[in-house]
Amino acid sequence: MLNVLAETAPGEMLEGLKAIGAGLGYGLAAIGPGIGIGTVVGNAISAMARQPESAGMVRTTMFLGIAFTEALALIGFVVFILLLP
Amino acid sequence: MNVLALEFPPVNHLFDWPSILFEDTPFALNKVGLTYLFAMVITILIFWLAGAKKNMVPRGIQHVAESGVSFVEESVVMQTIGPEGKKFMPFLTTMFFFIFFSNITEVIPFWQFPANSRMAMPITLALLVWVIYNFQGVKHQGALGYLKNSLFPPGVPVALYIIVTPIEFVSTFVVRPFSLAIRLWANMVAGHLLLVTFAILSATMAAAGGIGWLGAIALSFPMLVLMTGFEILVSVLQAFIFTILTAVYIGGSMHPEH
Numbered sequence: 001m002l003n004v005l006a007e008t009a010p011g012e013m014l015e016g017l018k019a020i021g022a023g024l025g026y027g028l029a030a031i032g033p034g035i036g037i038g039t040v041v042g043n044a045i046s047a048m049a050r051q052p053e054s055a056g057m058v059r060t061t062m063f064l065g066i067a068f069t070e071a072l073a074l075i076g077f078v079v080f081i082l083l084l085p
Numbered sequence: 086m087n088v089l090a091l092e093f094p095p096v097n098h099l100f101d102w103p104s105i106l107f108e109d110t111p112f113a114l115n116k117v118g119l120t121y122l123f124a125m126v127i128t129i130l131i132f133w134l135a136g137a138k139k140n141m142v143p144r145g146i147q148h149v150a151e152s153g154v155s156f157v158e159e160s161v162v163m164q165t166i167g168p169e170g171k172k173f174m175p176f177l178t179t180m181f182f183f184i185f186f187s188n189i190t191e192v193i194p195f196w197q198f199p200a201n202s203r204m205a206m207p208i209t210l211a212l213l214v215w216v217i218y219n220f221q222g223v224k225h226q227g228a229l230g231y232l233k234n235s236l237f238p239p240g241v242p243v244a245l246y247i248i249v250t251p252i253e254f255v256s257t258f259v260v261r262p263f264s265l266a267i268r269l270w271a272n273m274v275a276g277h278l279l280l281v282t283f284a285i286l287s288a289t290m291a292a293a294g295g296i297g298w299l300g301a302i303a304l305s306f307p308m309l310v311l312m313t314g315f316e317i318l319v320s321v322l323q324a325f326i327f328t329i330l331t332a333v334y335i336g337g338s339m340h341p342e343h
Contacts, residue, residue, distance in 0.1 A: 060164045064333065067326045071264045074271040081274065084096060 022083035029076020036069040099281055100202060100274070120200035124186035128179060154178055161329050166336035173335060176217075180210065181328040184269070188320035191276060192313050199320070202273035204266065211266035214331045219258075222338030234341035265330055272323050276316045283309040 044062035048055045104113040114122075135150030143151045157178045162170045184201065191199035201207055222231035235257050236250050287309055290301035 056160065057164065060160055060329065063322070063326060064329065067268060067330060071268055074267055074275075077271050077275060078267060081096065 018083055022080045025083065026076050026080035029079070030073050033069050033073035036072075037066055040065040040069060093282070093285060096278070099277065102198075116198055117200050117203050117205075120187055120190050120196070120198065121206060123190070124183050124200065127186050128182045131182065153182060157181055157328065161325075161332050165329060165332040166339060169339070170332065170336060173332070177328050177332060180331065181324050184210070184327055185321060185324035188273060188323060189317070191273065191280070191320060192316050197280070199273040199277055201269050201323075202277050204270050207266040207269045208262070210327070211262040214265065214334065215262040218331075218334040218338045221335055225339050226341055230341075231338065235338070261334065265327065269323050269327055272319060276319050279312055280309070280316060283312055 040062060044058050044065075047058045051058075102115040102117060104115050105119070106114040131146060131150050131153075135147040138147070140147060154174070158171075158174060161177060161181075162174060166173065187200040187206070190196045191202075219231075222235065225231075226234060236253050237246060238249065238253065241249050283305055287301045287305040290297040290305055
């Protein structure tokens with residue numbers, strides 16, 4: 001392992017670390033919004049099941065909630081694209 | 086990049102297109118520009134043709150235009166701004182159709198490039214929206230009232246304004262246009278990358294022959310078809326979300342919270 005590390009050029013090492021960082025960063029950024037969107041949609045579904053007549057309004061609000069929550073995951077995705085070697 | 090012996094092109098190659106027409110002039114046109122021209126022309130054509138001949142019972146293209154307009158009216162404007170938002174109907178409807186047509190080229194065979202996966206148009210539209218909702222806020226509440234209502238939201242304990250006001254300032258005046266643009270752009274980039282990945286996977290596996298060919302038929306190609314269907318949904322949804330968020334921002338600056 002150490003031999004391999006010693007033989008690689010510093011540039012390659014940096015690229016590899018960048019790739020690891022990008023992957024980890026996106027993975028971490030996806031956790032919170034994943035839970036958040038789950039909560040939003042789950043509650044919207046139970047609201048629709050209780051009151052089917054308000055389904056239209058609930059659906060609109062649900063998409064709004066998803067859009068705001070999803071923004072964080074998308075910023076993580078942008079960082080992933082930027083860090084990609 | 087070389088992932089598991091798959092030859093995956095660098096990300097830049099998927100989104101940078103060489104100029105096709107008028108090279109080396111400010112009017113140089115590439116696939117992205119052509120897609121936007123296509124979206125613009127088809128949006129104009131739909132409403133032009135639908136408006137030219139007004140039947141009592143809508144048929145064909147008139148039906149498309151009328152159901153589009155009533156969709157924007159019922160599920161975007163009435164839900165967020167209310168009856169007085171009707172004057173924004175032309176703007177919101179045009180924006181919905183324009184964004185939708187420049188997204189849907191993502192799944193049109195042999196074209197397969199969503200124009201909104203380049204940042205230029207999303208950020209332009211978002212800055213336009215920023216100008217419009219700030220203008221509406223100043224027009225309906227006065228400059229001072231608009232600033233007061235958006236920076237000092239009512240119903241917050243006075244001591245908390247130290248924290249709330251900077252957050253509100255950044256989120257209302259700085260981050261909003263960027264999050265609006267990034268939402269559209271990043272969704273389109275992600276969708277395009279997804280489709281490219283599965284297409285390359287299918288092609289490479291099919292070219293390998295034998296068990297790889299079977300795997301392409303059984304696994305990766307059905308996944309590609311499924312993802313194409315999903316991307317149609319995403320194209321409509323992103324156009325809808327962009328429009329509804331615009332309406333929410335305009336509505337928020339037209340009637341302040343009490």
